[in-house]
Amino acid sequence: MSTARKKIALSLGKEVPPVEEYKAQPGQAIYGSLVFNDAAQKQFLSKDVYKKLRATTLKGEPLDPSIADQVAQGMKEWALAHGASHYTHWFIPMTGLTAEKHDTFLEPTNEGGAIAEFDGKTLVKGEPDASSFPSGGTRATFEARGYTAWDPTSPAFIQEEVNGATLTIPTAFVSYTGEALDHKVPLLRSIEALSTQAIRLLRVFGNKTAKRVFTTMGPEQEYFLIDRKYYELRPDLIAGGRSLFGAAPYRGQELEDHYFGAIRERILAYMMDLDRELWRLGIPCKTRHNEVAPAQFEMAPIFEKSSVAADHNMIVMELLRRIALRHDLVCLLHEKPFAGINGSGKHNNWSMATDEGENLLEPGKTPHANAQFLAFLVATISAVDKYAELLRIGISGPGNDHRLGANEAPPAIMSVFLGEQLQDIVDQLEKGGASGSKSGGTMELGVSVLPPLPKDATDRNRTSPFAFTGNKFEFRAVGSTAPIYWPNTILNTIVAESIDRIATELEKGGDLNKTLAAVLQKEIKEHKRVLFNGNGYSKEWHEEAQKRGLPNLKTTVDSLKAMPKKEYKALFEKYKVLTEREYDSREEIMWERYVKILNIEANATVDIARNQILPAVLAYQAKLAHTITSTAAVVKVSQKGQTALLENVAKGGNDLFESIEILDGLIDKANEGSSLHQVAASFKDSVVPAMNKVREVADWLETMVDDELWPLPKYREMLFQY
Ligand code: ADP
Ligand code: MG
Helix, strand or coil: CCHHHHHHHHHCCCCCCCCCHHHHCCHHHHCCCCECCHHHHHHHCCHHHHHHHHHHHHHCCCCCHHHHHHHHHHHHHHHHHCCEEEEEEEECECCCCCEEEEEECEEECCCCCEEECCCHHHHHEECCECCCCCCCCCCCCCCCEEEEEECCCCCCEEEEECCEEEEEEEEEEEECCCCECECHHHHHHHHHHHHHHHHHHHHHCCCCCCCCEEEEEEEEEEEEEEEHHHHHCCHHHHHHCCCCCCCCCCCCCCCCCCCCCCCCHHHHHHHHHHHHHHHHCCCCEEEEEECCCCCEEEEEECCEEHHHHHHHHHHHHHHHHHHHHHCCEEEECCCCCCCCCCCCEEEEEEEEEECCCCECCCCCCCHHHCHHHHHHHHHHHHHHHHCHHHHHHHCCCHHHHCCCCCCCCCCCECCEECHHHHHHHHHHHHCCCCCCCCCCCEECCCCCCCCCEECCCCCCCCCCCEEECCCCEEECCCECCCCCHHHHHHHHHHHHHHHHHHHHHHCCCCCHHHHHHHHHHHHHHHHHHHECCCCCCCHHHHHHHHHHCCCECCCHHHHHHCCCCHHHHHHHHHCCCCCHHHHHHHHHHHHHHHHHHHHHHHHHHHHHHHHHHHHHHHHHHHHHHHHHHHHHHHCCCCCHHHHHHHHHHHHHHHHHHHHHHHHHHHHHHHHCCCCHHHHHHHHHHHHHHHHHHHHHHHHHHHHHCCHHHCCCCCHHHHCCCC
16 A cells, blocks of 8 residues: 555544534424524514515515515524624526625725625625626627526525625526526526416316416435545546546445445434534435445435425535535545446436425326326326437436446436336326226235335336336436436426427317327327336347337437427427527537536546556556566576566556557547537547546556555545445
8 A cells, every 4th residue: 555545544534523412402493593484584574574575485476576675684684693794696507516706794884883784686686797607608708797686486594604604695697688697597487387387287177276386306316425535645536526547446336235234423423414504404304325336325305396406406515515524524426436336316306286285296096087197197208208308418418428328327218117007007098098097005014013014006116217206206317416407497398398288288178088088198109109117227128219219319429419409499499498599508518518527537537647657557667677687686586477567567557658648649639629519529439438548557557556556545445444
């Protein structure tokens, strides 16, 4: 082991001192304490203002502008009571991370003092300099103006720092011309679009009272934790969150002993800290467990309205990283931080619910007779089939390219899993009507002391990218780093279109049951090719999917190429989710990100291989050569083995050198491409294979070279340190 690595290995395991606070303040006492929630609003706002604000936050009614000043005043008082000195408009630019600029409440007075000021105007509108955020050509650099607009549907909260606190106001980020420069505006618009169409459909089924439909979302978040000291010795992890080198450890995940295993103390201390911070922020995190890969974990919240859940997931990702540092850990959110073991995803549980609390994907006990449920179900199925490419685009990115279809995540082919019961009903509907539902019954466990468990009517299928799981769909192909605004914007919009189509037919009148049977039959006939209940990881499915004509866009580049289709732009324009310019700008940004990320990874590969790995190989080579010659000078003994070893190492060193030079040349060549698309294609087709070649040689050398000389922490160290 190298000196640096040895020092780390011997210093591991120092625990953060235990915090006893939880005994004095249990979870229920701190829950939501940092949120300008219902209780805080009641305390800091007049009754009238409180009621008006609530109508906006809960029912989505337009905000009454006359109350902005009073809300601002109340929010300020509340924030000051929490020790806040600053406020910030918090938004989600298309960098995929959150952004904030802090301003203090303090305004100097003529008397040389200062008072805390915060008015309605400041609450409602902010004006950050927008010129350095990606806009995908929507805005020329000289048009630097961008506005942040308060989103009253997502509650304001306090961010506590070590020595201060900041009032944080979730906002939408738009350009001077009102175009969306962020991920949030399109999501809010897509919810609006779906709501309008869903209400039409509900009216057909006799629901006269629901005013709005919301999409709901519960994102399960996977992540890795490694010791911070190892991280500091891995420039690849620092640069891009993914290890570019590392031989497979002799122990990986084959023993299957990590999944749901007892959680180690150090990790549990971290998780406890995380849970409590999230509870303070009113983020309903519910579940924590060890995941499949060593050093991999998961947290899952209780579902919320999509726009709030999406904001909350951004905070979750931020806190996962931040709290890790307090524990001398680093949280890796990348989709594939380590080759050869599972990567991380984000299961996007999704449904639709009315403002009266009815889940529209709840089948009830006799789904065949639940006409309304069947209409929403079939609408979703049709949408996934018709716009499979768009859904694929929504989850694309260089990180997810390592994961999709790699026997740990669903393939890039979009398909829908329904399970036995619903599949049976859909089959009946295809024939013209459904008359019965297979029931789950109970499972006898054969142990008399245990009560019988009610059995679900459907089993699970973890190989499906889009699976029905009882009363919601689980979109399982989303990457772990993804802000979930974009995939959900797409999902909501495509489902809105299907609902629109079905509602239009049903609104024509006549016998509802008959028309519905005919409409659903037609939809199913047209779109049943997307239904697949088998093993999505299997080779047979790839062949079968191809026969069915389902798209299989394997990489980011493939999926982005499908993006400019006219019908896709028309869809987003029709439902007022994205204008053509906004849509095009998103495409542009996705190409740019792809190229930039690969450029960073490729350059890091060259640097690490050339400046760290090659010198270690040469040092070992010299050591061997010296050993052989100095031995020969003293004794006459066969050194066949030593010579063969030297030969191998020297040859490996030479291969490494050559592969680095080739990669270096190809990076330059790729960057000379005449268009962004061409640059991206060169990265995918020539740079990525050249990076893989460098890695292959380097990883082999890792297994040959003296452990003492190896500069990079090894997989076996980073993944099994607790
Ligand atoms: P399962 O065991 O079927 O995965 P869980 O209850 O563990 O179900 O839920 C997994 C995730 O799905 C959780 O985040 C949960 O809040 C979320 N979820 C449950 N119901 C809904 C719903 N109606 N809409 C969106 N997400 C939901
Ligand atoms: Mg999971």
